[in-house]
Amino acid sequence: MAPTISNEILLAATKEFATPLYVYDEERIRYQYATLSRAFNKLDVNIFYACKALSNINVLRIFQQLGAGIDCVSLNEVQFALRAGFDPAKIIFTPNSVSIEDYVEARSLQVNINIDNLHILKQFGELYGNTYPVVVRINPHILAGGNIKISTGHIDSKFGISIDQAEQILDIVTETGVVVKGLHLHTGSEIKEVEVFLNGLNLILELSKKFKDLDIIDLGGGFKVPYKPNETGVNIQELGTTLSEKITAFEASQHKKIQVWFEPGKYLVSEAGYFLTKATILKENPTRSFVGVDSGFNHLIRPMFYDAYHIIQNISNPNGALKTYNVVGNICETDTFAWDRELNEVRPGDILCFKNAGAYGFEMSSRFNSRVRPAEVLVNKNGIQLIRRRETLEDLLEGQVL
Ligand SMILES: Cc1ncc(COP(=O)(O)O)c(C=O)c1O
Structure with a gap:
């Protein structure tokens, strides 16, 4: 049974700290992380907590102690993560609509960098050539997610580089020498259907064959949690089994090992x-x-x-x-x-x-x-x-x- 906090404790918290008040259950955070890790334990998996969901440094420390990575959308989130004790190698910087200066700073902090724009990829490649491998965010043209505001992988979305522009990514790789170590997608939040994740995975695995230095697939976050009474969230065990089978078969067919990254926010907290x-x-x-x-x-x-x-x-x-x-x-x-x-x-x-x-x-x-x-x-x-x-x-x- 998933842990919950009793009404007595919640009422005691309001007596001590007054209202309005946010209360977080550490045991439940640990339980969610353990459940997710178990579902993907057949893979070489890294879970990066998407800290835009809840960035209190005390919560970040829980994930750091658990051995998780952390996904940051701004340089300030990266600074929070560093102060919470995360190793830079466990941090991924996944911004959007920021200028090259932010990527330059992220590089100086030695964190993983996720680029979602062709112009930035080119500028980054011209600056650093093959010395700083990056992850590239793909827009897979998949419409999914709880509502349009949290749907980020459809063709009209600002996020990611269109899958139709893959040749342009490859041209930048050839011209500048930039190394694409991973491909990333995040189709949206509150996704329940295993097929949505599987469709995204299929697209990205196919595309990954074109990148010779690639050994990371980042499947983003977006796992649905139940909000309404009698609603169900994503079946994380089924998701784990389905995606693991697909990835294991891909590894065997391509004779290479893949690291699988996830960036869940909501599911964890x-x-x-x-x-x-x-x-x-x-x-x-x-x-x-x-x-x-x-x-x-x-x-x-x-x-x-x-x-x-x-x-x-x-x-x-x-x-x-x-x-x-x-x-x-x-x-x-x-x-x-x-x-x-x-x-x-x-x-x-x-x-x-x-x-x-x-x-x-x-x-x-x-x-x-x-x-x-x-x-x-x-x-x-x-x-x-x-x-x-x-x-x-x-x-x-x-x-x-x-
Ligand atoms: C790139 C990226 N990764 C991960 C997440 C986390 O999504 P969720 O909290 O639905 O798991 C988001 C949410 O906005 C995102 O944009």
Whole structure:
């Protein structure tokens, strides 16, 4: 059984650290990593945690201790990773729409570099020739993912170099001597179908035959986790078996060994996270009952940005009669967390718990309406530990010319 945190512990955390509050379960993070590693244990596999999902350095340290790698989308994420103790060889820098200066700096930090643009590949090759092998991100023209905003491998996506431009990649290799050590794809987030991963793998394995120095296939992240009641996530065991068979057969046919890299974010941390808010007001109008909470899309934007569903539970009144509410925030926008949601009767002061809030929760938070960002705590065998304090008015003013 996957570990979860009890309501008693969640309530104790809100007593100690107040709301709104992000709570993360270390045991669950470790469990997710172990499950994923086991599913691919027939392969030479490296799991790079996509830290854009949740970049608190205390969480990064857990992955570092587990022996994971880390996938970083910005140079600041790379700096976090280095400070968390990751070896540069375990870091991959996968930016997009950044200029050559960022790649030059990444090279000076000796991390793995993933290039997703032909012009940058050429500039990089002209600068460094064959001295710094890189991974190249391919856009496979596969439309997949939970919704269009998180679908990154379709033909109109800004990400990656089109698979139709493979000859141009090869021309740059010939002209500049740049070494392509790996090919990468990430078709999107919240992908459940094993066939989507298999289609991507087939395309990339075929393409890899054209690169003589290549020994890495990076299949990105995007493993779906269940958000709604009775929903299922990707079947990670089936995925492991299917992809492993394909890769093992490829290795035998090509007489070479392949390292397989993955970069999951959500799968590793989403279900380990809980977002706790307090009911501030109740309001009945002629058509709706609202419950207002002491938070808004400044703290958890997924419902408003992606129409994402998060299970919400009234953990202060778990046996209360069921009533239907719109759960709304305190931001001066229509920041509705949930429409027509059945909850155990909510009273002002009750704690509402949003499940599955570990990934892209705190990480996408902002200071909109001059509200501070919440605290984050980590629950592990040592108890409940503060890993980021709540911001203050002074934090909001810091840096402004007063
Ligand atoms: C290149 C890349 N790798 C990995 C991820 C992680 O995706 P997920 O959190 O869905 O696993 C993302 C997400 O945006 C991404 O863009």
